[in-house]
Amino acid sequence: MPIHDFTSQRLYLDTPLSPGATVACTPEQANYLRNVLRMGDGDALLVFNGRDGEWKAALAQRGKRNLDLEIGEQMRPQEGGPDIDYLFAPLKRSRLDYMVQKATEMGVARLHPVITRHTQAERVNTERMRANAIEAAEQCGILRIPEVAEPMKLERVLEGWDASRRLIFCDEAAEVKSPVEALRALLPPHSRGEVGEGGTAEQQSSGFPPPLTPPRKGEGNCDSPLAVLIGPEGGFAREEREMLIAKPYALRLSLGPRIMRADTAAVAVLALVNSVLGDWH
């Protein structure tokens, strides 16, 4: 029987992975591999668990009804990524799915639903969020699955905030200014080059909190912990905006003169943060 190569297919397994290990498939996984992908005995695909990197795994029929995966060689070591918490006011069903997939593609470390005054969806299915994060990771070859936090009210999130984690919040009501310059101003002067427009003097002169650790050469990642917050589609309430602006660890960011939907703003700000402070170097 010919052995087929399915190594453009990736499957998430919630189990430790090591060379020579055997993993029993769940009935859903067995159905997917045999009936959707039409894989046969000996065919190989890629598997990962979010911790141990990416591995080649071959199907092995066990008896009539059971299917094993035999773990072969490691194809890629585990990858890290920027330490970005992604906080967001949850959206309704399909748009929340989409937003979770997009944030995963953008490499965030944690997904944290935050309930604000104008939030549309109060109930959040965190299991579904996790399934969407896994699906995006499988499709895009991302090896780190973002953690999913339980929904929490904005006030409570800020009460327990670790001030060493900068909070970048996007605000449609903010004056339109270069978001790149605003993000660069979080870095120490020697690593950001000359700051152009002069619009960031206040951030430069404010002594607290200290500038971020600059991205390391080669690795590119800014070591410092970051968080990005996207508010609800109705925008932040006035009290929420004032509460956020008052926090010394918070940076209020404009995303240009046009209104964007929340899932669009998510990708836009994460692209900017990854480019200036994250691992797009």
Added chain:
Amino acid sequence: MPIHDFTSQRLYLDTPLSPGATVACTPEQANYLRNVLRMGDGDALLVFNGRDGEWKAALAQRGKRNLDLEIGEQMRPQEGGPDIDYLFAPLKRSRLDYMVQKATEMGVARLHPVITRHTQAERVNTERMRANAIEAAEQCGILRIPEVAEPMKLERVLEGWDASRRLIFCDEAAEVKSPVEALRALLPPHSRGEVGEGGTAEQQSSGFPPPLTPPRKGEGNCDSPLAVLIGPEGGFAREEREMLIAKPYALRLSLGPRIMRADTAAVAVLALVNSVLGDWH
């Protein structure tokens, strides 16, 4: 009868708009206004046509079956936006809808489907693209509707290219380097500040084509024409990549170490281009 304010609702009308004008609704529009929004005689909403700005308009019943809109005061003048052509390998149905909506929110001037070697969807419904652009503009209050071009093969697009329009193409196979620095290097030295990492020396020394006109103070827009190209999900074919790299007007851009889906990459690169060269200042 009470008059209700529906001015958070926007409706696109394909007709000239001026104060005091009367516009007859199509049956679809009349159905939407009366039965979906539940608007009554005298209620007002916002209308726009992509050319004449945004106007207040009041419903006026005419006979039993016809509905007019009476155009009142102008609420916002027509807005421009960056001169960005957005070129993309078309995706399948719902993901193409989504991509068109996202590009509209990001303020592109033109949507141009480009057929590449690995393009998934050969047939493109440009009417549907236009409807999605209008829907996004209605929802987000965008006053300029992007033009929709007919699909064209990549080779033909490049044959007819105006070399004064820089073509920024995203390539997963490009070395990971700061996209912000790469885009800043398109600007003349005095308007970009000190370029940090030194990774852009080749672009700085290459004399052709000349640097872009810098964004104007206040307005913020880079006057120079730009284009952004997102390839198919399978990536560019080798010959296509070589053809693009050889063009003096082309800039090959990396969007970081992770693979993204094409609609995600679209928002990411347009956020970066708007921030460095467009109107996010």
